[in-house]
Amino acid sequence: MAGRRACIVGVATSDYPHLPDLSEHQVHAQAAERALADAGLGFADVDGYATAGFFPMYAVGLCEYLGLHPQHLDETNIGGASFEVLVEHAAAAIEAGVCEVVLLSYGSVQLSQMGRRLGTGGPTAAPGGPASAGALWGNTLVGSYALAAMRHMHQFGTTSEQLAEIAVTMRHHATTNPQAQYRDPITVADVLASRPVADPLHVLDCCVISDGGAACVLTTEERARHLRQAPVYVRGAAHATTHALNISAMPDITVTSAAQCGPLAFARAGITPADVDVLTVYDSFTITVLLSLEDLGFCTKGEGGSFVEGGRLRSDGALPTNTDGGGLSACHPGMRGMFLIVEAVRQLRGQAGPTQVPGAEIAVAHGTGGMLSTGATLVLGTEPT
Amino acid sequence: MTAPVPPPPLPEGAKPRPAPVIDAEWAPHWAASLEGRLVVQRCPACGHTQFYPRAHCLVCRHAVEWEQVSGQGTIYSFTVIRQNPSRSFRHLLPLVVALVDLDEGPRLMTNIVGSAPEEVRIGAPVQVRFQLVSDAAALPLFELA
Numbered sequence: 001m002a003g004r005r006a007c008i009v010g011v012a013t014s015d016y017p018h019l020p021d022l023s024e025h026q027v028h029a030q031a032a033e034r035a036l037a038d039a040g041l042g043f044a045d046v047d048g049y050a051t052a053g054f055f056p057m058y059a060v061g062l063c064e065y066l067g068l069h070p071q072h073l074d075e076t077n078i079g080g081a082s083f084e085v086l087v088e089h090a091a092a093a094i095e096a097g098v099c100e101v102v103l104l105s106y107g108s109v110q111l112s113q114m115g116r117r118l119g120t121g122g123p124t125a126a127p128g129g130p131a132s133a134g135a136l137w138g139n140t141l142v143g144s145y146a147l148a149a150m151r152h153m154h155q156f157g158t159t160s161e162q163l164a165e166i167a168v169t170m171r172h173h174a175t176t177n178p179q180a181q182y183r184d185p186i187t188v189a190d191v192l193a194s195r196p197v198a199d200p201l202h203v204l205d206c207c208v209i210s211d212g213g214a215a216c217v218l219t220t221e222e223r224a225r226h227l228r229q230a231p232v233y234v235r236g237a238a239h240a241t242t243h244a245l246n247i248s249a250m251p252d253i254t255v256t257s258a259a260q261c262g263p264l265a266f267a268r269a270g271i272t273p274a275d276v277d278v279l280t281v282y283d284s285f286t287i288t289v290l291l292s293l294e295d296l297g298f299c300t301k302g303e304g305g306s307f308v309e310g311g312r313l314r315s316d317g318a319l320p321t322n323t324d325g326g327g328l329s330a331c332h333p334g335m336r337g338m339f340l341i342v343e344a345v346r347q348l349r350g351q352a353g354p355t356q357v358p359g360a361e362i363a364v365a366h367g368t369g370g371m372l373s374t375g376a377t378l379v380l381g382t383e384p385t
Numbered sequence: 386m387t388a389p390v391p392p393p394p395l396p397e398g399a400k401p402r403p404a405p406v407i408d409a410e411w412a413p414h415w416a417a418s419l420e421g422r423l424v425v426q427r428c429p430a431c432g433h434t435q436f437y438p439r440a441h442c443l444v445c446r447h448a449v450e451w452e453q454v455s456g457q458g459t460i461y462s463f464t465v466i467r468q469n470p471s472r473s474f475r476h477l478l479p480l481v482v483a484l485v486d487l488d489e490g491p492r493l494m495t496n497i498v499g500s501a502p503e504e505v506r507i508g509a510p511v512q513v514r515f516q517l518v519s520d521a522a523a524l525p526l527f528e529l530a
Contacts, residue, residue, distance in 0.1 A: 135403050136524065137494050138466055138474035139482045146464035147484060154462070154507040198482075199465040199502075248484050248494040249437075253462055 003222030005384050006091035007231035010039025011342040016212025016331045017181035020112045025065045027107030027213035032066065035215035040228035041101060048072030048102030048218075050090055052082035052335065062105070072099040079369020080282050081239065083337030084376035088237035090218045100219060107213030108333035114209075142206055142285070144247040144371035146198035149287040151253050153200060156302035160200050162309060163286040164191035167204050167328050169313045170283060174325025176354035181208045182329045205286040207327035207336070214338035216345065221384065232345045233384045235362075236269025238262075239376035247371045254302075257375035258295035258366060265364075266297070269379035273297045277360040278347040279319055280340035282368040283326040289313075292366055296377065315355035323347065323355035340365040341378065348382050388421045389515035389523035399476040404519035410438050413451045418523040421515050425491050427452040436491035456513035457530065458487040465502040481505050485527055499528035 012034030014027045022030070028051070036042055049070040051059045059075035062068075072093040076085050083106060090102035152158045168188055174180035186204065194204040224231035240257035243249040266272060273296060281292045290304035298319060299307040313321035322328075324343045327336045344363035346352045365378045395401060407415050414437075417424040426449040427434045428442035434452070435443055442449050463483035466474070474480060481497040483505070497505050498514070510530040515523035 136405060137482050137496055138402075138469055138471070138477060138480045139464075139494065140466060140469055142468075143464050143466050143482050147462045147482070150464055151462035151507065195468075196465075197468045199467070201464075246437075246494065248492050253484070 003220060004095050004097065005221040005233060006094040006218050007221055007224050007233045008087075008216050008341070008345050008380065009219050009224050009227045009229055009231055010035040010037075010041065010217030011345045012038050012215050013179070013339065013342055014107065014213040016179055016333065017208070017210035018111060019109055019211040022109060022211070024107050024109050025062065027109060027211065028062055028105045028215075029066060031107060031213040031215035032103055032105040035105070035217050036103065038229060039217045039219075041217060043067065045101045046070065046103045048090060048093060048099035050074035050086040050102060050104045051106060052077040052086065068103070070099065072102060078239065078241065078374040078376065080284060080335045080337055081367030081369035081374045081376035082335060083341060084237065084365055084367040084378045085239045087216070087218065087234060087341060087378055088239065088376070091234040091237065094218055094220055100223060102218045103215065104218075104338065105213065105215040106333075106335060106338040108335070109211045110334045111209050111211045140198060141371070142201055143198040145285040145287050146201045147247055148253045148291065148372055149200050149285075152287065152290070152304075155254060156305065158290070158305035160192055161188050162305035163200070163205055163290065164188040165308050166283070166286040166289045166313065167191050169308070169311065170322050170326040170328040170330075172314060173323050173355050174329035177325045177330050180325040180330040181210055201285060201287070207284050207332035208329065210331040210333045212331045212333040214342045216338065216341050230349055230382070232348045233381050234378065235271070235381045235385065236265045236267070236379040237377065238264035238268065239374065241374045242372070244373055245371055250372060253372075254291065256291050256295050256368065256372050258292050258368070258377065261375050261377045262296035262366065265377035265379050269381070270385060271362060271379060275362050276319070276364050278323065278344060278357050278363040279321045280344045280363065280365045281321060282336060282340065282366065283322055283328045284332070284336075284368065286328070288368050288372070289321070291372070292368060292375075296364070296366060315357060320355070320357045323352055323357065335369075337367040337376075340367060344378075344380050348380060387514070389419065389517045391517050396476045398472065400472040402473050402518055402524070405522050407521055414438065415522040417451070417453070418515055418525060419521070421523070422453050423456045423513050423525050424451045424453050425487065425489065426450065434490040436493050454487055454489040456525075458485040458511055458527070460484070460497070460505065460507050460509045460511060461486045461492055462507055463497060463505050483527065485511055493525070496526050497528065498526045504529065
């Protein structure tokens, strides 16, 4: 339908990374209010809502809390990649004429509620059925990603120094983000000297655990003409899965679902990796970034280690990546998918501050969820095609 | 294959390793484990082997049968878990969690026991060794062959 191209017109983060006095729902509300204000809209304009949480009917609860009665409601949860999928669905709903203004929000007070042990913690599933891996074998969330890192090193000669380079780059970006959880510069040697958690991953190869939230607002191209911000178009999107929570079921532990959904999203957007000006990629662990870079096609399989060397991912490098400091240094509140979208949009608007990439026109946000289980890619642009 | 061995004595304050919750689909796997036998599913139509158990062959959708395997395999990948706050595992650290490719095909998660973590290598041949975890199940652990 003419004029119904979906675009992102509002983005915001809540305060972060430590919010001891806010409830999870308050974090949602803070981010949602700011994203709507950024767009020049209000809650009364919203007729679509989406979020993902860790409980069934989570989005329904948020609608009740926020006082929304949307005609598009979505709580698809595929882990950390959920928000890229929720944007894909929201864009489709808008373009199909189901609704006009979709609000997506995320909020978490994981740091305040659970302390700092969650990311390296123990069994995450009851010891029965296919998900029994962690519980029976003493594996951890970090352990699953470590299994992938170890295999990648064996198969392709990737080194701990190369993985550390990713953490160093994210921290470099975080030094100019006043909200970032960790802002002191680090070196490759610092990463290698940090506490080993699950070989070959050290604590500085792992994302931080934070409180925080983020939100975005989508509407039609037509409506966007009358709003505050320049629209950012959803040019293409796709998602995929290789396995669920037991990483022994992943067909090739060095190839993620990004190899399926990345090329599909790029084709739908009519771009190639060479067209991408800015990348925001889920950095739960350093290995997550390296695998995503390869599988999205920024380099060939096995070349990720050398690809990330020499500052290539820095804001002044060839492929500026996670220019807000990422989940490795800035903020990782349980699921980071929405933060990827917010930073990508800020870059495309020229509002990214000290790490702004001059003239950025195409940004890719790629989420990874579960134990490398799911992936979702969004191609965003300043122009519709 | 040899009969399962009892678990080692627990240090003070430690909890036993968790035992699997056994349902009908997994029952043959755990019943065999008590006899020191490792069983996986094989498709009589196309020969595909698979673990964990599914309703049908993932290649040709034919009904599958349980079959005993050799218990031999190679390490596809591993990690040394150095941090796990669970009282069931804290006393076992550093603990080697591995993905083992059985000679017959399927890949499973397990622990490599009986050697120092530094001796474990990807590609190393391994052999199953069962350790009792409850009245109804023994864990298929592996040691370097």
